[in-house]
Amino acid sequence: MIEIARITTFATANRRDIVRRLMGTCKSFQNLIFADALAQFRYYERAGLVQYGDGYLAIYHDCEN
Numbered sequence: 392m393i394e395i396a397r398i399t400t401f402a403t404a405n406r407r408d409i410v411r412r413l414m415g416t417c418k419s420f421q422n423l424i425f426a427d428a429l430a431q432f433r434y435y436e437r438a439g440l441v442q443y444g445d446g447y448l449a450i451y452h453d454c455e456n
Contacts, residue, residue, distance in 0.1 A: 392440075395419050396450040400443070406432070409448060417450075 396417040403409050410428050413420040420428050432450075435441050440451045 392451040392453055394449055395452045396448075398448050399446055400448050401446055413450075419450075 396413055396419060398409070398412050398416055400409065403412060406429070410420070410425065410432050413432065414423065414425070414428050415421075420431065423431065432441075435450050438453070440453060442449045442451065
């Protein structure tokens with residue numbers, strides 16, 4: 392699995408704050424409109440590719456699927 396995004400989750404109250412931060416810092420989310428970025432994030436969550444840690448969030452890409 393390849394890590395495609397990593398952000399800190401301090402001062403994020405909900406999923407919208409997380410997606411806004413992803414859009415501002417990660418290349419894979421930068422050129423998306425908010426609705427598409429939110430849908431993409433939800434896809435990664437449903438696929439089990441989002442990992443929450445102590446103060447960070449990482450999104451992975453599964454190369455085998």
